[in-house]
Amino acid sequence: MTDSIIKLYYDALGKGKLLGKKCDQCGEVTFPPTTACDSCGSFEQDWVELSGRGKLLYISHGMAPPPNPRFNDLAPYAYGHIKLEEDVYLQAIITGVSIDPVTLKEFFEADPVDVVPDILEVDGLNILAFKQA
Ligand SMILES: [Zn+2]
Incomplete structure (x- = not known):
């Protein structure tokens, strides 16, 4: 039995690797x-390791409690929209960023941030x- 895509993805993530799938038909x-x-x-599709490098296009933070209790210790946190080098868009927590208005404004004005x-x-x-490069 082959491992599930989810298990392979999370196992690789634990080793610091971002795995995606590249389409044989459209690329x-x-x-x-x-x-x-x-x-x-x-x-x-074939497995492909992504570089992990990207641009932070937008940053914000939530006012509501975290969607899952496991995130309580991280809250409050910033999250952002990221475009990876491979032309993939995703949303993720941005670490090392204070969610105060002055800091978030600095990120807006600096966008895109590596x-x-x-x-x-x-x-x-x-x-x-993700974190600032
Ligand atoms: Zn395709």
Whole structure:
């Protein structure tokens, strides 16, 4: 029996690697990896390791409590929209950023900011976050 895509993804994340799937049909990268290409729906995909380098396009923070209790110790935290070098867009926690208005304004004015992964272990689960490069 082959390992699930989710298990392979999280195991790699624990080793500091970002795995996605590259489509054999259209060449687009799907991240996080799924069974079918996000762009064309093809099941013909190969594993690909992403660089992890990207640009922070937008940063904000939530006013509501974290969506899962496992994030309580991290809160309050900033999150952002990131574009990876491989032309993949995602949202993630941004570490090392104070959520005060002055700091967030500085990030807005500096956008896009170079970011790299900052993989966190939270309550036994590896979480993909990013930090300023
Ligand atoms: Zn495709």
